[in-house]
Amino acid sequence: MIELVDIRKVFNSGKPSEYSALNGISLNLGSNKVTVLTGPSGSGKTTLLSIIGCMSRPTSGRVRLSGREITSLPERFLTEIRRKTFGFIFQQHNLIKGITALENVMLPAYPLGERHGPLKERATHLLGRLGLSHKAQSRIEWLSGGEAQRVAIVRALINDPSVIIADEPTAHLDTQLSHRFLDIVERFKSDGKTVLITSHDPLVYKAGVVDEVVHLRDGRLEGDTS
Numbered sequence: 497m498i499e500l501v502d503i504r505k506v507f508n509s510g511k512p513s514e515y516s517a518l519n520g521i522s523l524n525l526g527s528n529k530v531t532v533l534t535g536p537s538g539s540g541k542t543t544l545l546s547i548i549g550c551m552s553r554p555t556s557g558r559v560r561l562s563g564r565e566i567t568s569l570p571e572r573f574l575t576e577i578r579r580k581t582f583g584f585i586f587q588q589h590n591l592i593k594g595i596t597a598l599e600n601v602m603l604p605a606y607p608l609g610e611r612h613g614p615l616k617e618r619a620t621h622l623l624g625r626l627g628l629s630h631k632a633q634s635r636i637e638w639l640s641g642g643e644a645q646r647v648a649i650v651r652a653l654i655n656d657p658s659v660i661i662a663d664e665p666t667a668h669l670d671t672q673l674s675h676r677f678l679d680i681v682e683r684f685k686s687d688g689k690t691v692l693i694t695s696h697d698p699l700v701y702k703a704g705v706v707d708e709v710v711h712l713r714d715g716r717l718e719g720d721t722s
């Protein structure tokens with residue numbers, strides 16, 4: 497599904513602050529699999545996620561998505577791929593204050609031009625699936641941390657992405673809500689989705705639903721000495 501070939505990422509190239517965050521990562525992420533990316537702080541997990549999710553480009557190396565080379569595509573194609581293929585769940589959920597949970601969920605679908613009625617129906621249905629029907633009209637700032645987290649998950653699903661990317665999804669969740677998140681991952685998987693998670697949390701990387709754990713250290717796959 498997603499193939500990475502010799503991915504390198506250098507920040508601030510040519511400056512005294514030059515930093516090589518990824519040093520030749522080659523990796524295959526199988527379709528309909530749950531992969532966890534783990535490793536110490538600063539090992540390059542978020543940098544790699546943002547490259548896989550078409551949010552940034554590698555300095556060198558190739559990314560193939562379902563066999564299609566996407567590394568060198570112009571920005572507008574990458575934006576389209578990003579919208580249609582990926583659903584993102586960020587550590588800080590980036591939900592917008594001052595508008596309701598329902599409106600937050602619908603926002604990523606607006607650029608795709610879907611009619612308002614069916615979109616609202618789908619968003620309402622998805623909120624219900626995560627037990628949030630009664631919070632649809634609540635403003636984001638009125639929700640608890642766990643509720644906001646679930647709104648962020650629903651928002652990630654609104655365009656029916658085939659790949660879900662979650663960056664430290666349980667960082668702000670207690671044990672019970674972390675288990676709830678893993679139940680949701682289980683559901684993604686049975687819906688045929690591919691899931692990629694970064695996590696330091698043993699509760700996540702040791703979970704039964706996880707197919708593969710990839711360890712990063714110093715921008716390399718652990719055990720890879722090439």
Ligand SMILES: Nc1ncnc2c1ncn2[C@@H]1O[C@H](COP(=O)(O)OP(=O)(O)OP(=O)(O)O)[C@@H](O)[C@H]1O
Pocket residue numbers: 507508515517535536537538539540541542543544
């Ligand atoms: N835009 C940037 N400019 C310069 N250096 C950067 C930039 N983004 C990340 N880095 C550096 O690249 C390295 C990898 O960062 P990254 O955020 O990918 O690590 P991480 O494994 O996700 O860490 P954490 O677990 O703490 O979130 C870090 O040393 C970081 O300081």
